Amino acid sequence: xxxxxxxxxxxxxxxxxxxxxxxxEGEERPRDPLGPAEAQxxxxxxxxxxxxxxxxRCSQAQxxxxxxxxxxxxxxxxxxxxxxxxxxxxxxxxxxxxxxxxFATNWNFLFFPLYYAGHVCKSAEKQSVKQxxxxxxxxxxxxxxxxxxxxxxxxxxxxxxxxxxxxYLHAIKKIxxxxxxxxxxxxKAFVFLLSWIVLRxxxxxxxxxxxxxxxxxxxxxxxxxxxxxxxxxGIALVVGSASVSALYKVLFKLLLGSAKFxxxxxxxxxxxxxxxxxxxxxxxxxxFTKVEHWSSFDDIPWGNLCGFSxxxxxxxxxLNFGIAVTYPTLMSLGIVLSVPVNAVVDRYTSxxxxxxxxxxxxxxIGLGFLLLLLPEEWDVWLMKLLTRLKVxxxxxxxxxxxxxxxxPQNKGGRARPSFAR
Numbered sequence: 001x002x003x004x005x006x007x008x009x010x011x012x013x014x015x016x017x018x019x020x021x022x023x024x025e026g027e028e029r030p031r032d033p034l035g036p037a038e039a040q041x042x043x044x045x046x047x048x049x050x051x052x053x054x055x056x057r058c059s060q061a062q063x064x065x066x067x068x069x070x071x072x073x074x075x076x077x078x079x080x081x082x083x084x085x086x087x088x089x090x091x092x093x094x095x096x097x098x099x100x101x102x103f104a105t106n107w108n109f110l111f112f113p114l115y116y117a118g119h120v121c122k123s124a125e126k127q128s129v130k131q132x133x134x135x136x137x138x139x140x141x142x143x144x145x146x147x148x149x150x151x152x153x154x155x156x157x158x159x160x161x162x163x164x165x166x167x168y169l170h171a172i173k174k175i176x177x178x179x180x181x182x183x184x185x186x187x188k189a190f191v192f193l194l195s196w197i198v199l200r201x202x203x204x205x206x207x208x209x210x211x212x213x214x215x216x217x218x219x220x221x222x223x224x225x226x227x228x229x230x231x232x233x234g235i236a237l238v239v240g241s242a243s244v245s246a247l248y249k250v251l252f253k254l255l256l257g258s259a260k261f262x263x264x265x266x267x268x269x270x271x272x273x274x275x276x277x278x279x280x281x282x283x284x285x286x287x288f289t290k291v292e293h294w295s296s297f298d299d300i301p302w303g304n305l306c307g308f309s310x311x312x313x314x315x316x317x318x319l320n321f322g323i324a325v326t327y328p329t330l331m332s333l334g335i336v337l338s339v340p341v342n343a344v345v346d347r348y349t350s351x352x353x354x355x356x357x358x359x360x361x362x363x364x365i366g367l368g369f370l371l372l373l374l375p376e377e378w379d380v381w382l383m384k385l386l387t388r389l390k391v392x393x394x395x396x397x398x399x400x401x402x403x404x405x406x407x408p409q410n411k412g413g414r415a416r417p418s419f420a421r
Contacts, residue, residue, distance in 0.1 A: 065325070065326050065327060066326075066330075068325040068326040069325075069326035069327055069330035069331075070330075072318055072322040072325065072326050072330060072331055072334065073330055073331070073333050073334040073337065074334070075314070075318045075322075075334070076315060076318050076319060076322070076331055076334025076335060076338075077334040077335075077337040077338045077341060078341075079311045079312075079314045079315040079318065080181075080311075080315050080334065080335060080338045081181070081338040081341040081342050081345075082311045083308055083311035083312045083315060084172065084177045084180065084181055084338070084342060085177060085342065085345055086304060086307055086308045086311060087100065087169055087172050087308055088172050088177050089304060090301060090304040090305065090308060091172065091173050093299070093301045093304070094294065094299075094300055094301055094304070094305070095173070095292070096283075096286070096292035096293075096294065097166060097169040097170045097172075097173060097292075098166050098170075098282065098283060098286055098292060099283040099286065099287075099292050100169055100305060100308065101162060101165045101166040101169055102162070102275060102279055102280065102282070102283050103305055103309060104165065104305075104308060104309040104312050104313075105161065105162055105165065105271070105272060105275040105279070106272055106275055106276055106309075107272065107309045107310075107312070107313045108268050108269060108271050108272030108275065108313070108316075109269050109272035109273060109276070110269070110272075110313065111264075111265040111266075111268040111269045111272070111316075111317070112133075112136075112262075112265045112266050112268075112269035113269075114265070114317070115261065115262055115265035115266075115321075116129060116132055116265075119132060119262070132262065133266070135262070136260075136262040136263045136265075136266040137266070138263075139256070139259055139260070139263035139266070139267070140153060145270070150270070150274075153255060153256065154267070154270045154271065154274060155274055155278070156251070157248060157251070157252065157267075157271060158270075158271045158274035158275060158278075158279070160244055160245075160247060160248040160251075161248065161271055161275075162275065162279055163241075163244050164241050164244045164245045164248060165241075165312075167237050167238065167240045167241035167244065168180065168184065168237075168238060168241040170237050171234045171235075171237035171238035171241065173234075174230055174231070174233055174234025174237060175225075175230075175231055175234030175235065175238075176346050176350055176352045177342045177345070177346055178339065178342045178343045178346045178352060178362075179221060179231075179234070179235070179238075179358075180234070180238050180342075181338055181339050181342045182217075182221070182339045182361075182362050182365050182366070183217075183218060183221060183235060183238045183239060183242065183365070184238055184241060184242050184245075184335075185214075185242075185335060185336055185339065185365050185366065185368075185369045186214040186215075186217070186218060186239065186242050186365060186368075186369075187242035187243075187245050187246050188210075188214075188332070188369055188372045189207075189210055189211040189213075189214035189215075189368055189369075189372060190211075190214075190242055190243050190245075190246035191246040191249050191250060192207045192210070192211060192372060193211055193246075194246050194247065194250040195250055195253075198250055198254060199250065199253060199254060206371055206374060207371065207372055207374075209368075209371060210367075210368040210369070210371035210372045211368070212368075213364050213365065213367055213368030213371070214364075214365055214368040214369075216361075216364055217361045217362070217364040217365035217368065218235065218239060218361075218365075220357055220358075220360060220361035220364065221235060221358065221361040221362075221365075222235050223357055224355060224357040224358040224361060261321055261324065264320055264321075265320075265321075268316070268320070318331070318334075319331060329373050332369075332373055333373075335369075336366055336369050336370070339362065339366065343362075
């Protein structure tokens with residue numbers, strides 16, 4: 001039996017079941033066709049009317065995935081909201097968004113070591129670090145990770161990664177964290193639009209509606225503060241961050257495709273190495289030109305910087321590798337659920353005013369985000385569900401009519417035994 005390698009794939013691919021799969025001891029295989037006796041038995045039972053062991057295993061696996069999904073949603077939500085709030089708190093003492101971006105991105109180097117530690121603990125066939133590294137390097141081509149590949153396939157993504165985080169953190173300086181987190185949810189709409197234009201993905205009317213809702217939400221969010229220059233700049237920064245993030249995802253799919261977990265971990269570690277080698281000069285220049293200046297290194301809140309970096313690293317780990325234990329849709333819910341968390345915190349720690357326009361804009365963007373989580377075949381599944389409900393209703397009506405027809409008894413008052421089932 002051939003084992004399938006887990007890959008970090010796009011959501012559309014993960015949500016499109018081609019075969020009905022049954023998990024047996026960690027492997028996936030097509031479900032065997034039903035025999036005549038099994039075909040006549042009710043769903044979820046064997047020929048003796050008892051629950052099928054296979055169905056029991058499936059339900060256990062689904063329950064386990066849902067349980068892990070709830071844990072992943074809570075982890076994504078808390079880490080993303082926590083990182084956003086901690087960044088806002090850090091800027092009160094340390095006004096250096098690019099330096100904070102550079103410091104947090106350096107922690108990406110830990111992705112591959114953490115992955116290898118998990119490989120050693122769980123894998124039956126343990127490999128050395130060198131063997132595992134060489135195997136993961138095949139993701140970049142037959143020659144592995146060469147200097148040319150590093151500058152053509154890794155360095156551009158390192159620049160996009162840094163730019164995304166810098167624009168997001170700079171936006172936090174300008175506007176409240178609630179507006180920043182809800183506007184960043186438009187990232188999913190931008191990914192769809194770019195995928196439709198660049199990758200020629202399937203056109204879906206519901207996703208076009210979601211993209212329109214996202215754009216309308218951005219306009220309403222700008223109007224909520226009266227088009228003041230400070231808020232307009234902040235909104236432009238976070239929308240730019242969401243756009244660059246969408247460009248990163250679409251270009252990754254276009255140039256590199258999908259990656260296994262080890263390959264994804266190595267790629268993210270390479271981004272950390274690129275950041276250390278080539279981006280370090282920028283914070284130094286900003287420091288000496290006093291664009292991002294601090295009086296003494298003792299005044300730097302190292303606890304806040306490290307806390308923000310750990311939360312951001314946790315968020316990226318769960319978001320990239322959570323697909324191994326749960327459904328991708330559940331992971332995406334954690335991002336949109338961070339919006340009410342930030343709203344509650346802002347309500348008690350800042351002077352944010354939740355007027356009608358702002359609340360409507362938040363609801364519209366959230367609705368657009370949820371519409372984008374619908375799978376590509378959602379309309380087919382909906383039609384099948386409605387058809388099944390109609391058939392079941394007709395069967396229940398027919399059974400009810402049959403029961404009424406067999407209701408009158410014979411004149412002697414004896415009920416005739418019925419052997420029909």
